[in-house]
Amino acid sequence: MKLRKVTAASAVTLALAVSVTACGGGKKNDDSSGGGKKIAIGIKYDQPGIGQQTPQGYTGFDVDVATYVAKKLGYSAKQIEWKQSKSADRETMLQRGDVDFIAASYSITPERQKKVDFAGPYLLAHQDVLIRADDSTIKSPSDLNKKKLCSVAGSTSAQNVHDKLAPKAQLQQYPTYSACLTGLQSKAIDALTTDDSILAGYAAQPQFKGKFKLGAFKMTNENYGIGVKKGSDLKAKINKALEEMVSDGSWKTAVEKNFGPANYKNEPAPKIGDIKS
Structure with a gap:
């Protein structure tokens, strides 16, 4: 009888521990204010027209692209956690899982592809x-x-x-x-x-x-991609979202909104996987 009490108490303790663990797991996807999921996205904070932090919030072409992609992945703008992604930190942030994806004027190169995967490209600069x-x-x-x-x-x-x-x-x-x-x-x-x-x-x-x-020299082709952790299934989902962004006209709207005032002569929207050398 005494043994049964101990066993029952242990079971209750174990159940509580499992419950606490379940509630506390997946920190990135928890919203303590309302229980909703979150998505962490890396952007630049100091690039006007691309990604910039302002007193009013975040603006730029990459911000608009990332917001559109996040929506297609099931996240509202309020569920996005923006994180500053400096050029030297991008691969490390993805490898550590600090962010789910990065849209930060991130040119696709063979060297970077050894460390992370890329969706896109979504802009040829x-x-x-x-x-x-x-x-x-x-x-x-x-x-x-x-x-x-x-x-x-x-x-x-x-x-x-x-x-x-x-x-x-x-x-x-x-x-x-x-x-x-x-x-x-x-x-x-x-x-x-x-x-x-x-x-x-x-x-x-x-x-x-x-x-x-x-200078208008056009010295190289820069294929902007969205970086994800190596092997992540997000790559295919983001590629689908980017294709939809082009087809429904949202990509063109974002280009005109962010680059139009500078009379920037943008290239047409690139096809997914078409990386210009």
């Missing part, structure tokens, strides 16, 4: 340079030789220029594109290089109107 509006010395990529060229840590842009087009360019790594822009304005650097879509966003900001210009 081109590497370019941003220079001061009164600079007449940089007219072609070769003119970047012996110039101070800025890009951000973890980005491939400046290294591409150095390796293939201007081997004597003086590479300058800054933590963010905003920091590069400040250096360009103060003449601490001569040119900022990254994707033309990102550069156009910066040049179009009211406070910089007329101060900078694009």
Whole structure:
């Protein structure tokens, strides 16, 4: 009889433990305020027109794409947990499971594909340079030789220029594109290089109107993809969502909304899996 009491008590304790574990598991998908699921999405916080954190919230083409994809996956805008994804941290964030996917001007490259999977591409951009509006010395990529060229840590842009087009360019790594822009304005650097879509966003900001210009060099093809953890089944689901975004006109609307003010000449929506070298 005594043994039965002990056994019954143990069973109750075990049941409570299982219940607590079940309620506490899956932290990423729990919403303590209402019990709803959450999705964590990595974006850039400092790229106007692409991904930017503002006092009013988050704006940009990548934000609109990610919000559309999340909706197709079953999440409302209120269920999205935005996380800053700096260029140098993206693969690590995916591998650790800090985010479910990343839409952060994330160019698909063979090296990155060894570490993570990509859905898309959903935008074809081109590497370019941003220079001061009164600079007449940089007219072609070769003119970047012996110039101070800025890009951000973890980005491939400046290294591409150095390796293939201007081997004597003086590479300058800054933590963010905003920091590069400040250096360009103060003449601490001569040119900022990254994707033309990102550069156009910066040049179009009211406070910089007329101060900078694009080189229009189109030095590389940059295939923007949505990064997911290696082997994740999200890849196929996101690809389907991206196809729907193009077919229902939402992709075009997002392009015009975010890039239109800068007169950015975008490429047509790429087909899923069609990566331009």
